[in-house]
Amino acid sequence: MIPLEHERSQARSDFLTGALNSRAFEQIAAAEIQRSGRYSHPLTLAYIDIDNFKAVNDEFGHSTGDGLLKTIARTISENLRTTDYVARLGGDEFAVLMPETGAEAALMVMARIQALLEEQMREKRWPVTTSIGMVTCLKPPPSTDRLIQMADEQMYACKREGKDCIHATVFNG
Numbered sequence: 001m002i003p004l005e006h007e008r009s010q011a012r013s014d015f016l017t018g019a020l021n022s023r024a025f026e027q028i029a030a031a032e033i034q035r036s037g038r039y040s041h042p043l044t045l046a047y048i049d050i051d052n053f054k055a056v057n058d059e060f061g062h063s064t065g066d067g068l069l070k071t072i073a074r075t076i077s078e079n080l081r082t083t084d085y086v087a088r089l090g091g092d093e094f095a096v097l098m099p100e101t102g103a104e105a106a107l108m109v110m111a112r113i114q115a116l117l118e119e120q121m122r123e124k125r126w127p128v129t130t131s132i133g134m135v136t137c138l139k140p141p142p143s144t145d146r147l148i149q150m151a152d153e154q155m156y157a158c159k160r161e162g163k164d165c166i167h168a169t170v171f172n173g
Contacts, residue, residue, distance in 0.1 A: 014087070016088070018070075019088045019094065022088075029085075043098070048096065050093075051130060052127055059127075060126075072094065073086060075120055076096060110166055118130075130164065131163050131164065134151060134166065136168065
């Protein structure tokens with residue numbers, strides 16, 4: 001890879017997991033919001049929070065926590081289409097942007113990913129689960145921030161119900 005291309009790639013990637021970082025994600029999401037409006041295609045965002053992540057860091061150490069985050073990013077990435085995007089937005093929070101994906105298809109994808117993550121966590125004896133909030137936009141949301149906010153609200157609804165679930169909604173303008 002040419003040095004400039006390598007630097008550009010590094011500037012867009014999370015240093016630990018290799019997923020997109022929040023700045024790159026926001027740029028891509030803004031472009032996908034515009035595209036979904038132009039072509040009247042649905043757009044789905046899933047917001048994933050790792051339940052009880054702090055317990056892994058506390059019990060097993062931060063290097064194990066880092067390994068857990070890498071495992072999550074890899075598992076998500078390996079189970080998406082090449083047209084989908086995964087980003088690490090915070091310490092233990094990930095976003096999955098699925099252009100041209102309706103609610104039913106997105107739910108199937110995220111349920112499969114959640115099951116695969118559960119299997120990985122059980123194999124490694126990491127006491128974590130995932131809470132996933134999803135929003136499918138049939139009309140483009142007013143901003144990337146609003147898109148994230150809607151998915152985040154669904155994720156917190158999942159947390160309030162006891163974690164380890166998927167909550168989804170549809171935004172129709």
